[in-house]
Amino acid sequence: MPKPHQVQVVKDKETQLREQRDAESKRKAYREVKEETRKKHKSVTFEASPTPEEPVSDKISLPRKRYYRQRAHSNPFSDHRLEYPRSPDDMNWEKLFPKFYDEESNSMTSSVEIADIGCGYGGLLTKLAPEFPEKLILGMEIRVQVTQYVEDRIIALRNKHENDEVNFQNISVLRGNAMKFLPNFFRKGQLSKMFFCFPDPHFKQRKHKARIITNTLLSEYAYVLREGGVVYTITDVEDLHKWMVKHLEEHPLFERLDEEWEKQDKCANIMYNSTEEGQKVTRNKGSKWIACYRRLPTPEDCV
Numbered sequence: 061m062p063k064p065h066q067v068q069v070v071k072d073k074e075t076q077l078r079e080q081r082d083a084e085s086k087r088k089a090y091r092e093v094k095e096e097t098r099k100k101h102k103s104v105t106f107e108a109s110p111t112p113e114e115p116v117s118d119k120i121s122l123p124r125k126r127y128y129r130q131r132a133h134s135n136p137f138s139d140h141r142l143e144y145p146r147s148p149d150d151m152n153w154e155k156l157f158p159k160f161y162d163e164e165s166n167s168m169t170s171s172v173e174i175a176d177i178g179c180g181y182g183g184l185l186t187k188l189a190p191e192f193p194e195k196l197i198l199g200m201e202i203r204v205q206v207t208q209y210v211e212d213r214i215i216a217l218r219n220k221h222e223n224d225e226v227n228f229q230n231i232s233v234l235r236g237n238a239m240k241f242l243p244n245f246f247r248k249g250q251l252s253k254m255f256f257c258f259p260d261p262h263f264k265q266r267k268h269k270a271r272i273i274t275n276t277l278l279s280e281y282a283y284v285l286r287e288g289g290v291v292y293t294i295t296d297v298e299d300l301h302k303w304m305v306k307h308l309e310e311h312p313l314f315e316r317l318d319e320e321w322e323k324q325d326k327c328a329n330i331m332y333n334s335t336e337e338g339q340k341v342t343r344n345k346g347s348k349w350i351a352c353y354r355r356l357p358t359p360e361d362c363v
């Protein structure tokens with residue numbers, strides 16, 4: 061027979077389990093509704109007109125992060141069964157930026173120029189949107205549920221601001237592994253800005269190869285970045301900052317921009333304060349290190 065205090069412990073565990081199950085089914089139900097909305101929104105936006113019986117709700121609320129929980133890290137070397145185009149020409153950008161698609165000419169009126177690599181929950185995208193209304197800005201994120209959160213956030217913002225000057229039609233998000241498939245999405249010299257905000261630090265030495273800035277990857281970034289384009293980096297991990305600076309310094313196609321430049325550049329300022337990770341660092345009174353590099357012209361004999 062369990063003693064009275066043991067019964068209490070058992071009951072507590074049962075309660076805990078029940079609460080966990082309740083929370084999980086609540087999360088599941090919430091995500092199912094959002095999934096439906098995403099599908100409906102996409103099919104409405106990309107494939108058909110809304111039927112009178114099924115009008116598109118203009119009351120899509122902003123998503124709640126707690127329903128999109130996922131492990132903190134994703135292994136960039138795993139096979140994530142990601143979808144990616146065979147080449148940039150095979151990419152259907154109109155699905156992501158429908159308002160920048162011209163039906164008459166059957167082509168996009170603009171192409172993605174700014175990329176937020178490992179965009180997390182999309183804070184930077186939403187802050188850049190009003191600053192560059194004519195430019196297309198893409199977040200690339202490897203984690204499924206985090207990407208879905210950003211998708212839902214953008215759907216909600218577009219709906220809420222449908223008739224406003226800033227209508228968030230110029231930002232979008234894509235699930236992808238930036239360490240593997242960037243040249244499948246972007247043509248040579250397509251991008252003018254690439255952001256690497258608070259990338260995963262991969263502290264252990266044997267994990268350093270998983271860092272998003274390496275010599276090989278910098279050559280890919282230099283390929284998709286136009287001459288004069290800028291790589292922005294920010295981190296709260298000093299060791300990672302030094303690593304990124306070292307690799308960028310060693311690369312012949314990048315040149316560091318000085319502090320004066322950082323101070324007057326609006327994107328450097330936005331990046332400092334707008335990402336979710338950056339805000340967390342501010343709340344915890346941590347330090348932030350920035351390094352920005354300009355893409356140099358490719359030497360004649362390498363063109």
Ligand SMILES: C[S@@+](CC[C@H](N)C(=O)[O-])C[C@H]1O[C@@H](n2cnc3c(N)ncnc32)[C@H](O)[C@@H]1O
Pocket residue numbers: 133134136177178179180181183200201202203206236237238239240256257258259260272335336337338
């Ligand atoms: C620490 S978070 C920072 C998120 C965001 N940039 C911010 O500042 O709030 C790093 C993000 O990069 C994503 N990530 C890591 N490796 C990636 C890769 N190879 N391709 C795309 N995203 C990646 C992670 O899933 C994670 O959301």
